[in-house]
Amino acid sequence: MTARHELLVRPELHTLGDILRHYVVRRADSPACTELDSHGxxxxxxxxxxxxxxxxxTAALLQQVAAPGDRAVLMLPNGIDFVVAFFACAYAGLIAVPAPAPDGIHGGRRTLGRLEGIVKDADPTVVLTTAEHAASPLLADLGAVEPVVVADVPAGLGGLWRDPGVQSGDPAFLQYTSGSTSAPKGVVLSHGNVLANLAAIAIHTGASECSADEYQVVSWLPIFHDMGLAQLLGALYNGGRVVLLPPMALLMRPFVWLDAISRFRGRVSSAPNFAFDLCVEKVSPEQRARLDLSSWRFALNGAEPVRYGTLTGFLEAFAVAGLAPDSFRPCYGLAEAVVYVTGARRPGDAACVDVDAEALEQRGEILPAAADRPSRRIVGCGRIPANLDVRVVDPETAAPLEAGRAGELWVAGDSVSAGYWRQPEATAARFSGRLAGAPDVTYLRTGDLGFVRDDQLFVLGRIDDLIIVDGRNHYPTDLELTVGTSHPAIAPNLVAAFLYGEERRHLGVVAETARQVRITRDEAAPGDGPAVRYADVVSAVRRAVAEEHQLHVDSLILLRPGALPRTTSGKVQRKRSRDLLPDGGTKAW
Incomplete structure (x- = not known):
């Protein structure tokens, strides 16, 4: 257990609808949300x-086509219409179901399978969407669901709205998990769960230390995903403003994200680790000189492993723009606990720890690294808020582990969901953890491995992804980092490492190549010419993994850019990557 920080609780708020009702009285003429295009x-x-x-x-219209407790799918892009639709569900007593929209109006199929799975599981009555999607044949594939075009809702219907009497314990929305390790499941989050999490986020982001006008949040993250949705809700919970960009803005023009923070004086903005690396790589020195990032006090890094090199590289690159040295905030969370579990830091908290690699791999012990022994650097993910109880537990015996040992992270508290939508077996497996000798509290078994040191949580990776060879535990994120830096032809953050074969004895790696790189299997091609030899990359990867981890890579598949399986939030899907063996399929080099 770590030392905890206090909470900033707003006792006047009991439901998500109360947020708007509270601030419409106190901040009626202040900006609540701004929508930007992909150019900013x-x-x-x-x-x-x-x-x-x-x-x-919109809520009044919804009350004419659906009843309290019905599900409403939100199939909308990042923007104001999504904000309207989400809060309209809260006003009408419906359960919102944020979902990805299909990639293309006339045949995008990348997200359609996921969307169909969500619709089948949630069994919605209505879908809140755009005029284009409402007229699309893809919508007909989702069954008998009433479409409501949010932008076309007539003004003046508000007088017909009737308070449905929503309570704190009622479901507010279903947050479908990203599916990085299994099929997506709908996490049932009550209004009380969400407000408790927002109270913790408010403390983490210093909401009491600034005015509501200064609490500006800038986000390009997909708004249907937990991290993107949390930025929206966190801004409005504190009476501030959320500035929304399309997700493609980051991928196409990383400068647009940083420029929006600069122009709107963003205080909070979150992203996965790869986004910070992308900015270092793609934002030119001339562009950096045009930025003023002095307002960005909370650059939250989560949703994937946080690299220490990313932290230092980003701070160094954007110091010229006024970015404060203490603004980078690694954090940890998951949809089953709304989103936020840890992240708050105090002066003097270590950014990382160096531990003995062999003690960690062989015995799960956390020992300080010695100069003459292999070590591993792990970034701290912050302190635990006062309304959560986080334990490090032996997953086999359910016994709490003493300090200095790594184990499964178990979480209990006000932010933790009661379970998955209509999936009692999955709920029992994940949400019914009971500590040995202390059966009165039920914990969420996160499936993540970690440890506590100096009052901070350090996350190692997922139990299901652990690579065990000859009794040693290897974390795939470590192997993936080694592979990603072993040869310039490999995209550093786009690597999946796993065991394969009938008895899971062989180490496989699937990796995307960097853009502008061409791979050839022609052994006669020069290694330093316009094409890179496949065999040279394989040799570099095997040499690096052998030297750093004493492991042999049995199979390496190189994929063309954009081909590595990932979730809608950008996480690498190792299980789907394993399915690409033995040859990588049509998108392999």
Missing amino acids: DEVATLTYAELEERVRD
Whole structure:
């Protein structure tokens, strides 16, 4: 257990709808949300009064086509219409179901399978969407679901709205898990769960240390995903403003994200580790000189392993833009606990620890690294908020482990969901953990491995992904980092490492190549010419993994850019990557 920080609780808020009702009185003319296009140009801004009026109009319409407790799928891009739709569900007593929209109006199929699975599981009555999707044949594939075009809801319906009497314990929305390790499941999150998590986030991001006008949040993350949705809700919970960019803005023009933070004086903005690396790589020195990032006090890094090199590289690259040295905040969370579990830091908290690699791999012991022994550097993910109880547990015996040992992370508290939507077996497996000798508290078994040191949580990876060879535990993120830096032809953050074969004895690696790289299997091609030999990359990878981890890579598949299986939030899917063996399929070099 770690030392805990206090919470910033707003006792006047009991449901998500209360957030808007609270601030429409106190901050009616202040901006609540701003939508930008992929170039960073402003599309629209709504004040709290304008937002609440549209929410009430939409909620009144929803009450005519659905009943309290019905599910409503939100199939909308990042923008104001999503914000309206989400809060309209809260006003109408519906259970919101944020979901990815199909890639293309006339045949995008990458997300359609996931969307169909969500619709089948949630069994919605209505889908809140755009005019294009409402008219699309893809919508007909989802069954008999009533479409509501959010942008076309007539003004003036708000007078018909009736308070459905939503309670704190009622489900607010279903957050479908990313599916990085299994099929997506709908986490049932109550209004109380979400508000408890937002109270912890408010403390983490210093909401009491600034005015509501200064609490500006900038986000390009997919808004249907837990981390993106949390940024929206966190901004409004504190009476601030959320500035929303399309996710493709980051991938196409990383500068646009940072420029939006600079222009709107963003205080909070979150991203996975790869986004910070992308900015270092793609934002030119001339562009950096045009930025003012002095307002960015909370650069939250989560959703995938946080690299120490990313932390130091990003701070060094953007110091010229006024980025403060203590602004980079690694954090840990998961959808089953809304999103946020740890991340708060105090002055003097170590950014990372160096531990003895062999003691960790062989015995799960956390010992300081020695100069003459292999070591592993692990980034700290912050302290635990006061409304959560986080334990490090032996997953086999359910016994709490003493300090200095790594184990499974178990979480209990106000933010933790009661379970998955209509999946009692999966709920029992994940949400019914009971500590040996202390059966009165039920814990969420996260499936993640970690340890506590100096009052901070350190996360190692997922139990299911652990690579065990000759009695030694190897964490795939470590192997993937080694592979990604072994040869310039490999994209550093786009690697999957796993065991394969009938008895899972062989080490396989699937990796994307960097853009502008061409791979050839022609042994006569020069290694330093316009094409890179496949055999040279394989040799570099095997040499690096053998030297750093004493392991042999049995199979290496190189994929063309964009081909590595990932979730909608960008996480590498190791199980799906394993399915690409033995030859990588059509997108392999």
